[in-house]
Amino acid sequence: MVRQERALRTRRLILEAAASVFDEFGYEGATIGEVVSRAGVTRGAVYFHFASKRDLAQGVVEEQFAQDGVPERSCKLQEFVDTGMVVAHLMPRDPLLSAGARLSLGQDVFDDIGGGAIPGWIGRMEALLLAAGERGELLPHVVPADTAWLITAAWTGVQIQSQKLSGRADLELRVSGLFQHLMPSIAVPGVLGSLRMGPDRGAQVVAEVAAVRAAEEGAGGADDASGASGASGGGVGGEAPVGAQAGVGVG
Structure with missing residues (x-):
């Protein structure tokens, strides 16, 4: 889990650096070396996630569809x-x-x-x-x-x-x-x-999306604190109370 999260963070860092390079220089003018420099990672890390400059450009294009943006509306x-x-x-x-x-x-x-x-x-x-x-x-x-x-x-x-x-x-x-x-x-x-x-x-x-995300993260943090308190203070056999186990944030 820790390795996977680290890999996802590195991939995102590379994509953000690549985006700034492509936006500044265009596809032909962009280089993997400049992406490496801006991301602060090794060339091997870039090629671990993206086999070529083309794959990197495709990743930048596709990443915009993976981001939260617009809440679902009834209208x-x-x-x-x-x-x-x-x-x-x-x-x-x-x-x-x-x-x-x-x-x-x-x-x-x-x-x-x-x-x-x-x-x-x-x-x-x-x-x-x-x-x-x-x-x-x-x-x-x-x-x-x-x-x-x-x-x-x-x-x-x-x-x-x-x-x-x-x-x-x-x-x-x-x-x-x-x-x-x-x-x-x-x-x-x-x-x-x-x-x-x-x-x-x-x-x-x-602003609406940011407020909802902040509220969800706050609720998740409160649930984590509640779970830690329950685990240290009163669960039978070292287990947290049922209510603490059920409290998970949406994210």
Whole structure:
């Protein structure tokens, strides 16, 4: 268990270093040596986790889908909007997302990693639209697969233009504008009026996720303390009370 946790931490450290290198130099300009230097690990550690620079780039692209981001909503179109707004909020702040975008759109790597993150985002958005359709949130003409493709393409175009013109400083504002223009064409009126699509929506959701995670970690710590107290103070035969055994945090 300890070795596995250490290996996961090392892998994450390598991916974060690789993301900063790919984001700065692009795929062709990036080197394993620079990743080794920034991660503070050995070259052997990098190759233990990733067989080549291509595998490392693929790992950076895939890691963005492994991160917590958007809570599940009863309104799937709100979850749909939240997904786009959270990425807009994090893109200038998270090298993994920024590098993923560069790797997905760069001509020097596009064919090598099969479209990068684009197919994953299309699939994620289509799944949310399918769920929204099952809940009666979509207008009758909406085809989820087509809409997911178009909105992902539009979001990508907004990101590129924002990066070129403002260094992504206005990305949240521009993505908010994109949703405010497009959602009336797919959402039924009763749902449309309830959607929160302001420029600060991504920051709000990120803060919500952080608060939930902090509460869960606090509850887990309290349960651990309770279990330790029970084990030292009163279990029969050295065993902790049943209540202490049952108290585990969600994580």
